Amino acid sequence: MNPVSKLSGSVAKEMIDLLGAECFLTSLADREAYSWDNTGYRMLPDAVALANNQDQVCGVLRLCTEHHIPVTPRGAGTGNVGGSLPVQGGIVLSLQRLNRILEVSVPDRYVVVETGVVNADLQSKLKEYALFWPPDPSSSRACSIGGNIAMCSAGPGAVRWGVTRDWVLGLDAVLMDGSTLRTGGRTTKGVVGLDLTRLLTGSEGTLAVITRAVLKVASLPEQRYLSRVSFSSVEQATAAVVQLLSSPVLPSAIEFLDGTALDLLRRETSLDIPGEARAMLLLEVAGGAHGLKELANDMIEKIKRFNPLSCSPPVDGPEAVMVWEARSALAPILKKLAPKRINEDVVVPVSRLPSLMDGLQGISKESGIPIINFGHAGNGNIHVNLLVDPKDQPTMSRVPGVLDRLFRLVLDLDGSLSGEHGVGTQKRDYIAWELDANCLNLQREIKNIFDPLGLLNPGKVWPARTITA
Numbered sequence: 001m002n003p004v005s006k007l008s009g010s011v012a013k014e015m016i017d018l019l020g021a022e023c024f025l026t027s028l029a030d031r032e033a034y035s036w037d038n039t040g041y042r043m044l045p046d047a048v049a050l051a052n053n054q055d056q057v058c059g060v061l062r063l064c065t066e067h068h069i070p071v072t073p074r075g076a077g078t079g080n081v082g083g084s085l086p087v088q089g090g091i092v093l094s095l096q097r098l099n100r101i102l103e104v105s106v107p108d109r110y111v112v113v114e115t116g117v118v119n120a121d122l123q124s125k126l127k128e129y130a131l132f133w134p135p136d137p138s139s140s141r142a143c144s145i146g147g148n149i150a151m152c153s154a155g156p157g158a159v160r161w162g163v164t165r166d167w168v169l170g171l172d173a174v175l176m177d178g179s180t181l182r183t184g185g186r187t188t189k190g191v192v193g194l195d196l197t198r199l200l201t202g203s204e205g206t207l208a209v210i211t212r213a214v215l216k217v218a219s220l221p222e223q224r225y226l227s228r229v230s231f232s233s234v235e236q237a238t239a240a241v242v243q244l245l246s247s248p249v250l251p252s253a254i255e256f257l258d259g260t261a262l263d264l265l266r267r268e269t270s271l272d273i274p275g276e277a278r279a280m281l282l283l284e285v286a287g288g289a290h291g292l293k294e295l296a297n298d299m300i301e302k303i304k305r306f307n308p309l310s311c312s313p314p315v316d317g318p319e320a321v322m323v324w325e326a327r328s329a330l331a332p333i334l335k336k337l338a339p340k341r342i343n344e345d346v347v348v349p350v351s352r353l354p355s356l357m358d359g360l361q362g363i364s365k366e367s368g369i370p371i372i373n374f375g376h377a378g379n380g381n382i383h384v385n386l387l388v389d390p391k392d393q394p395t396m397s398r399v400p401g402v403l404d405r406l407f408r409l410v411l412d413l414d415g416s417l418s419g420e421h422g423v424g425t426q427k428r429d430y431i432a433w434e435l436d437a438n439c440l441n442l443q444r445e446i447k448n449i450f451d452p453l454g455l456l457n458p459g460k461v462w463p464a465r466t467i468t469a
């Protein structure tokens, strides 16, 4: 049955009774406003439900199950893999109004939030207590905690603090039949039963809708210092990363930029970059103010054996902010170079970074497709950007082969197809390359237990299932 007809008449009335007319949106303009994410694709839902509390989430899911309507959870819509796009129509369920910070416990080191809270708003609140929540995606000013948990997001700080799953203690979630479950708790230790908190973290909105989270928090570093180290070759830079990770003091960020990324920054920003530099590392240390600058200087001294072209002295405050802003500007600047950017976020064990970069150079040269690389080298997580013009058919016809080669290379290096963006609609054709048959089958069975009708965020992660009316 066509979802449009399912939403007409009595179903729409039931939704309006539940949410109020102002929170059940069916006009074309409203549906358009919830039809996009950062993939650039648009998919129109049949209606948008704006939930104001967990009871309403339960009600929406119960009605969707009763009437066999697909439902797609949505945070802020900044995802990179189509996760919040309603590929089978139906209802987009926005969690943005669940935006209360409910409790901060300093001695217990946790915060309880509703999942529509924006990452940066949480950080501002925690700053009042000299605390922070370590997951730091570059989209933090827009993305929601629910999106961060659903995608297990991370940013430059992951090299020191890990990723979202390391900072979630417990969750409240709603199953597709409208019932609720509470996983984990408020303690940093706890071994009773299976770890469903971890199962839901990174489940991309396919198993349950997460409404509330208990998040572990950390002390806010008193001070941070950032240094820039440039090299005449990618090989020198990646060898330096491997060395840094082998030393006892862990930096709070090790970001890598390749030569083409540097050419762009030279052109588009005021960052001072030596003309011959073909790679750069941004190295940050964070911690107590006492002795931290000396630590930063020690780190640079150690790197000198890799013959860098230049090492900037460690900076903090506005100077450091300027460098981080230039780094964050890279992705938007790339859009000026080519009509389309295919952005992959592969990850390999750090010691394999030199082989990954070497392989990427070969793939780019042989295919004739420019590939620009930068990212979180401290985790071996590199954003691989293919620059193409969709009107250039001969080049476009080579893209699938290039992606195949890229993913084979990553898996041969014991890596993974995605470090932080997830699978969504964008990588599901490839997941069987990485997961063995037993893993894949088990995951399908788990999905089936949580969502037997296949109505929650269909068309994502695993190959599509037919919805039976």
Ligand SMILES: Cc1cc2nc3c(=O)[nH]c(=O)nc-3n(C[C@H](O)[C@H](O)[C@H](O)COP(=O)(O)OP(=O)(O)OC[C@H]3O[C@@H](n4cnc5c(N)ncnc54)[C@H](O)[C@@H]3O)c2cc1C
Pocket: 037, 038, 072, 073, 074, 075, 076, 077, 078, 079, 080, 082, 083, 084, 095, 115, 136, 137, 138, 139, 142, 143, 144, 145, 146, 147, 148, 149, 150, 151, 152, 153, 154, 155, 156, 204, 205, 206, 208, 209, 210, 211, 420, 421, 457
């Ligand atoms: C400029 C930019 C920079 C970015 N940088 C990074 C980065 O550094 N690191 C990184 O990891 N990602 C990054 N991203 C990707 C994106 O911001 C993250 O994946 C983010 O966590 C998504 O949050 P969101 O609230 O926008 O979720 P959405 O995009 O709305 O949803 C993402 C997925 O989560 C599901 N979902 C959302 N909320 C819930 C919920 N409450 N319960 C169940 N499922 C839910 C959705 O169904 C969907 O599958 C970036 C994106 C942009 C646009």
